[in-house]
Amino acid sequence: MKPWPLLLLLSTTLFAQDDLWDDEDWGEEETGTVWSGFVEGSLGTRLDTDPLIDNKSTLEELRLRAESEWSPGKATIGFKADAAYDGVTNEWDIEVRDLTAAFTLGENFDLKIGRQVQTWGTGDLVFLNDLFPKDFVSFFAGRDDDYLKAPGNAVRISRFSSAFNVDFVWTPVFEPDVYLTGERFSFFSPLAGVNVAPRPPLSAIEPEEKFANGEFALRLYRTIEGREYALYGYRGYFKQPNALTPSLEATFAPLTALGASLRQPLGPGLFNVEGSYYLSRNDSSGSDPRVPNDQLRLLAGYEWEARPNFTVALQYYLEWTLDHDELIANIAAPEFAPDERRHLLTNRLTYRAGRDKHTLSLFTFFSPSDGDFYLRPGYTYRYSDQWSLTTGGNLFGGNDRHTFFSQLQDASSVYVRVRYHY
């Protein structure tokens, strides 16, 4: 039995709302345990069929979120987990998104240990120096944007000083992105020259678990007069399985990245610029076609409120593959090789009405060099503090099958989600 009736039951039993103003109920001083979360039902369907995947459904789930926080002594324990029934895979899924112990050590140090979601960098849905895991399957399927950021098991040490702040994140066991496996969405295989949906689904070879194969991420940052400066360093692996083992199995290539960013007010809006050099440690010369080349990634963005409640955000992103000639000379199928310079333009339009009761948004990815696009229209209706409804689409298109968004053409879908917060 599918668990939909639960949602109907909740709608009738939990909707009672206390609306007394002068009750002097200011809530417990929050030393006790407060549980909160939501129940969400989601449905999403493909607009076309994918000949490789029987299921027309891209999203079909009932999700329960529970979260809480405790502060025993000087520590803070955080907990946030989802239990979801996924009707696409016909599985119950339990995902812990946060299970951390956080400590403040003296004046200037914070320490956070455990499973956690982390974000840094200035890009909006474009990531250069943020090499924390992303869940692209959730993103393309139409789950809430929060799910794009996948949790990882890590130790985060932060040091604060007036000169600059430092964040150091050690992820002992490499945590890749949640990548396309062929289970929910088919993907383009350069080896096959067509889209594939392998059975069993793709499971890329991950690096052996040892200290040297962990991920080390560093950020130095400081804000001076409203300008946010940051330097980044990373040693780990490309987060997508874009390399091949000698026996041509998908795997992750070693990566070292160095970058910098600046975000500041400019005119009526905000300007950001970010760059990162991706050093592919196993193929710095670019001659090994099984391993990605070095890359230079650059981003510039501007966001402003064009009209009251209407925000426009534009980004230009460049992915420059270095030693491209070497790549083309050695690769078996040069027609599927990435362009030397992949240009990507993004545009986020957000309109809020009725004091944020209604939010209309459109995020557009468009690559003039790849000739492909990805549109994310969305509408959220916040009916009350408890109930909200979100509907939207993930629409892909392009000229060539092998480019990033184009490979997902058969994954274009629309979805609706209803959420009850408790």
Place this chain on the structure above:
Amino acid sequence: MYREILPALAALAFAAPGNAEVLTSADEIVARADLAAYYAGADGRSEVRMIISDAQGRQQRRQFTVLRRNIEDGGDQQFLVVFSQPSDVRNTVFLVDKHIDRDDDRWLYLPGLDLVKRISAGDKRTSFVGAHYFYEDVSGRRPADDTHELVETTDEYYVLKHVPIDPANVEFVSYITWIDRETFLPMKIEYTNSAGNVYRRVEVFDVEEFEGHPTVTTSRVSDLLTGGQTDMQFRYIKYDIGLPETVFTERSLRNPPRDWLKRPES
């Protein structure tokens, strides 16, 4: 000897009810109102709850704690707003670096994404977390953004009219404030739109004194066009608690300063 003392006593008697001195400079009244409304103490904390009602009577709630620190009286300030209710905005944190000589710097921390989102300068007269309050109302509109005119002095109020210097940036053409002559707290504000109608009203219902600072404890913003309103209550107010500058940094977005947010015992 009595002849010398009596006139002095008489002068004292007349001066006794607070600020009997009648101000005539609109700019001075506005400056004192700004100090009274936003700069009490060297720093302060308050818990706030809002009930947001739409024209249909449907209600939403918000609850948060505000920490504030003055860098200079009437000058730059810092604000940290940490949400506790409702559950979908719980642990959302809003940080403001208010500047007098340039636009404020504002950041919003979204815990679900671990994202420190910056808010652009132009985006200030839009709803603050769904309320009829604006982002700008949290930290206060700069007196220098408007020209001020003293329209009337009543027994209780200075009545002033304010006209924006850059009308393209705001949705109003002018607004009128009723400033309490005693406390210098603005007790009522009415905003007029380009059609000449009063479309937005801010009212103060209760003022209590904390550590010598008269402080608003109940207020309301009404949207007179659509019929909605936001009621606000302020509790657990304390001044001069010694907030350090380090509380108002990115560190507090990810790791809210629990010791400073804790509800005071008295």
